[in-house]
Amino acid sequence: MAELKNPLELYKLLKKSNCGECRVPSCMAFAVAVVQGQKTLADCPYLDEDTVAAVGGRVVRHKSFAEEQVKSLQDLQQKIRSTDFAAAAGRLGATLAGGRLAIPCLGKEFLIAPDGTMASPCHVNFWVHYPLLNYVLRCQGAVLTGEWIGMGELKEGGDWDQFFSHRVEEAMRQLADAHTELFFEMLEVFGAGPLAGGSSADYSLVLRPLPKVPFLLNYWAQEEGIDSKLNILFDRSASRNIDPGSIFYLGGGLVEMFRQLIVRHSRDGKLF
Numbered sequence: 001m002a003e004l005k006n007p008l009e010l011y012k013l014l015k016k017s018n019c020g021e022c023r024v025p026s027c028m029a030f031a032v033a034v035v036q037g038q039k040t041l042a043d044c045p046y047l048d049e050d051t052v053a054a055v056g057g058r059v060v061r062h063k064s065f066a067e068e069q070v071k072s073l074q075d076l077q078q079k080i081r082s083t084d085f086a087a088a089a090g091r092l093g094a095t096l097a098g099g100r101l102a103i104p105c106l107g108k109e110f111l112i113a114p115d116g117t118m119a120s121p122c123h124v125n126f127w128v129h130y131p132l133l134n135y136v137l138r139c140q141g142a143v144l145t146g147e148w149i150g151m152g153e154l155k156e157g158g159d160w161d162q163f164f165s166h167r168v169e170e171a172m173r174q175l176a177d178a179h180t181e182l183f184f185e186m187l188e189v190f191g192a193g194p195l196a197g198g199s200s201a202d203y204s205l206v207l208r209p210l211p212k213v214p215f216l217l218n219y220w221a222q223e224e225g226i227d228s229k230l231n232i233l234f235d236r237s238a239s240r241n242i243d244p245g246s247i248f249y250l251g252g253g254l255v256e257m258f259r260q261l262i263v264r265h266s267r268d269g270k271l272f
């Protein structure tokens, strides 16, 4: 029997009255809820039993984002189990601490156990756990070149360029515009320091989310009809030490962390 994955295929079977008796607002929303596993076909009282029996077993439930995250972490944790931490520490810029890898990240130490679980003085979430495990598995220990390039120039970075620009650079630009002083103070608290040799930007700070993958954050404030601008660059060696997806998650994690800190520490407790 053919699998049924597309909500549109389910929608064709429904009454299309949008009556809401299934407790979602429309038949289309119901079809989506079924493939996401939040509803079953039997929740629509207008589908006859024969249809429910015939079609129900063909529905392939999509994984939720949270489920995808759990699966991704489990896959990486499985691979970490066969990593020799003692041999890996040097190439990662990490140290060994009681059998765990201690990786400096944003001015704190994150401890990775041989089973891939992670502990730190900060809140551990997917945004930092996933990239750190990937870093352990992928980092070749490539030496920094001193040449800064954009996400699109990294190996396979083209697939992530737009996401990164929208979800990370643009989100940070908005935070920097609205809370300039606080935003750059927070970066310094996380260990960011000025770019050696300076740059044309109003602020140019080097941040180290991972020991061998520095981020260069450049910000130009708005002036006389010219919009502000923020970009994040990476050392050309980054492709040999991490994958662009992990860089995206690290950047997204930074945005979320800055948002929470701004709400907590800004004068009026508002983001914008």
Ligand code: SF4
Pocket (backbone or CB within 6 Å): 014, 015, 016, 017, 018, 019, 020, 021, 022, 023, 024, 025, 026, 027, 030, 043, 044, 045, 046
């Ligand atoms: S109960 Fe059935 S017909 Fe009514 S909105 Fe839900 S899916 Fe559509």
